[in-house]
Structure formats: C-alpha cells, structure tokens
Amino acid sequence: MNQLSSKLNRLLAQLEASGRRVTTQRIAVCEALLAHSGHPTAAEVYQHVHAAHPAISQATVYNTLSALEELSLIRVLHIVGDDHAHYDLGVDPHVNAVCTRCGRITDIHTDTLEALLGLVATRSGYQLSPSEGVIVYGLCPECASIRAAEVSSF
Numbered sequence: 001m002n003q004l005s006s007k008l009n010r011l012l013a014q015l016e017a018s019g020r021r022v023t024t025q026r027i028a029v030c031e032a033l034l035a036h037s038g039h040p041t042a043a044e045v046y047q048h049v050h051a052a053h054p055a056i057s058q059a060t061v062y063n064t065l066s067a068l069e070e071l072s073l074i075r076v077l078h079i080v081g082d083d084h085a086h087y088d089l090g091v092d093p094h095v096n097a098v099c100t101r102c103g104r105i106t107d108i109h110t111d112t113l114e115a116l117l118g119l120v121a122t123r124s125g126y127q128l129s130p131s132e133g134v135i136v137y138g139l140c141p142e143c144a145s146i147r148a149a150e151v152s153s154f
C-alpha cells in the first residue's frame with residue numbers, strides 16, 4: 001500500500017468511527033485533499049473532485065469539507081489578504097509559512113513549537129488556540145530571489 005492510500009484509509013476510518021457514512025462523494029473529497037498535498041481552497045478541492053467525478057455537486061464537496069473540519073480531520077487556515085479559506089490536512093501543530101508575494105504555503109514541523117506557544121501563553125496571559133493554525137508571513141525563496149533581482153536592477 002502506498003503512503004497516499006494509507007493516509008486515505010486513515011481519514012476514512014476516522015470518518016467511519018465518528019458514525020458518518022463513507023460515501024463515494026466523501027471518498028472523492030478525501031482523495032482530492034490528499035492529491036493536492038498542500039493547502040487547497042474549497043474551489044481547488046471541488047475542481048479536482050469535479051474532474052474525476054463530474055456528478056458530484058459543489059454543495060456536496062463543501063458539506064464534506066465542513067464535516068471533515070468538524071471532526072478536526074482537516075483544519076481551516078484564514079490567511080490575511082486572502083479571500084479564500086485554505087484547508088490543511090496537517091492537523092498536528094505546525095507552522096505555516098505564507099509567501100506574501102505568490103501565496104505559497106509551506107509547512108514547517110518543529111518539536112519546539114509547543115514550547116514556544118507555551119511561552120507565549122505564559123507571558124501574554126492569552127489562552128491560545130493553536131488549532132487555528134500558526135501562520136507566519138514572508139517571502140518564499142523564489143520570491144526573495146526575484147525581489148533581490150528587482151532591487152539590484154534599479
């Protein structure tokens with residue numbers, strides 16, 4: 001079994017364990033999420049589902065995404081300056097580095113994140129909600145080198 005299908009089976013097993021029926025539509029949405037492997041928007045998930053299963057409606061895709069979100073099997077990222085919510089299959093705490101130029105989102109996993117969030121919570125007195133996703137903004141390596149080339153051409 002390849003990695004993708006074992007991930008798919010895990011998602012479907014969790015859906016089933018929550019008492020939801022594993023329908024063709026739900027399988028198609030899970031497949032689309034896994035196939036994207038990044039942080040797709042609902043529209044991107046729908047496009048992917050639609051290509052393989054034209055009969056599945058947009059409402060079904062969006063409802064399935066909501067169900068997966070309710071079960072915390074996926075997480076929604078609201079990115080500043082982006083009108084569309086992005087879905088993240090990585091529900092373990094991680095940092096999402098967002099490029100402010102091209103919109104690329106890169107996952108960074110570090111076991112120091114929990115300690116950092118603990119420190120922030122202690123010092124600020126805030127009850128943090130890391131389940132909202134930790135997001136940092138900047139320029140991705142490609143955009144940084146483009147920007148550097150632009151600056152030096154002046």
Ligand SMILES: [Zn+2]
Nearest residue numbers: 099102140143
């Ligand atoms: Zn970029």
Ligand SMILES: [Zn+2]
Nearest residue numbers: 088090096107
């Ligand atoms: Zn992520």
